[in-house]
Amino acid sequence: MHLLLLGCQRPALGTYADSCTAYHRPGVVLTLHPDHTFAYRFQYLDTLVTGTWRQAHDTLTLRSAFFLRIPPPLAPAVKYTAQPGVDQFAKRGNRLVPLTDATDPKKQCFLQRH
Numbered sequence: 001m002h003l004l005l006l007g008c009q010r011p012a013l014g015t016y017a018d019s020c021t022a023y024h025r026p027g028v029v030l031t032l033h034p035d036h037t038f039a040y041r042f043q044y045l046d047t048l049v050t051g052t053w054r055q056a057h058d059t060l061t062l063r064s065a066f067f068l069r070i071p072p073p074l075a076p077a078v079k080y081t082a083q084p085g086v087d088q089f090a091k092r093g094n095r096l097v098p099l100t101d102a103t104d105p106k107k108q109c110f111l112q113r114h
Helices: none
Strands: 014-018 030-033 037-042 047-055 060-065 086-090 093-100 112-113
Touching: none
Parallel strands: none
Antiparallel strands: 014 030, 014 112, 030 037, 037 047, 047 060, 060 086, 086 093, 093 112
């Protein structure tokens, strides 16, 4: 007899703040809306970055036209991960751990759900 257990990952809806701070404030705040749109607020930017999100199992992918823009030299990053054209995270409970590829975390910082 074989037993197959299928897990269902809960959607990553809600607001997440960067675990790393600058001047006692999170560097990034991400809000994931039920209609599969998102809003990124970067502490050092006056621009609200928006786009769409998709979750496949424990991988969350954010897409935005803003990610495809070529920034001017010495401009701050307007992405959280190193993935070209998208931001990707592994959902680990109430945390979104940044991915540089399908499996490896990029840095020690992560986004924590509020």
